[in-house]
Amino acid sequence: MALNLEDIGHLLTARGVHQYGREAVSQLEHALQCARWAEKSGETAATVVAALLHDLGHLLAPGGDATERDDLHQYLAIPFLRGLLPDAVLEPIRLHVDAKRYLCTMEPGYWETLSPASQHSLALQGGPFTPKEAMQFAAQPFAQEAIRLRRYDDHAKVPGLATPPLAHYMALVVDLAREREGLLAAH
Numbered sequence: 001m002a003l004n005l006e007d008i009g010h011l012l013t014a015r016g017v018h019q020y021g022r023e024a025v026s027q028l029e030h031a032l033q034c035a036r037w038a039e040k041s042g043e044t045a046a047t048v049v050a051a052l053l054h055d056l057g058h059l060l061a062p063g064g065d066a067t068e069r070d071d072l073h074q075y076l077a078i079p080f081l082r083g084l085l086p087d088a089v090l091e092p093i094r095l096h097v098d099a100k101r102y103l104c105t106m107e108p109g110y111w112e113t114l115s116p117a118s119q120h121s122l123a124l125q126g127g128p129f130t131p132k133e134a135m136q137f138a139a140q141p142f143a144q145e146a147i148r149l150r151r152y153d154d155h156a157k158v159p160g161l162a163t164p165p166l167a168h169y170m171a172l173v174v175d176l177a178r179e180r181e182g183l184l185a186a187h
């Protein structure tokens with residue numbers, strides 16, 4: 001079970017034309033805007049790519065917009081990407097929903113900033129963490145990257161916002177995949 005670089009580009013362009021849940025942007029626009037915020041914020045290539053691919057699970061399992069149940073989309077893409085990209089990409093993706101649960105507990109006023117769709121999905125995803133769960137979350141590797149990714153995610157729902165093209169970010173995906181391959185070959 002693996003995706004190659006071509007598959008990822010295809011998923012984003014072919015399936016990414018669909019609306020992003022109940023938001024006013026497409027899945028591809030959402031992915032590009034999220035990557036753009038990460039890049040503009042000076043994130044590493046791995047975090048920018050995590051931002052680009054954080055909702056790939058929605059594209060792998062289209063059809064449900066998670067209005068009735070938790071779609072667990074943060075986990076869906078992981079096995080498909082594991083052979084291709086490093087943990088620095090995979091872990092922020094895996095943790096980005098928990099990061100919302102964390103921020104709702106730890107940051108007064110955060111919940112109010114969420115879009116109605118995101119507030120709705122929060123309830124399905126288990127609601128805010130307890131303080132103990134929040135501490136356990138924050139202690140995990142890449143939790144801070146996931147929290148920052150979450151903020152880019154929240155701001156990546158702007159209709160008509162100009163972004164670099166997908167090719168700009170796919171070049172980063174290619175670099176990271178090659179780098180990982182090189183490291184594995186060296187061992």
Ligand SMILES: [Fe+2]
Binds near residue numbers: 030054055153
């Ligand atoms: Fe998202």
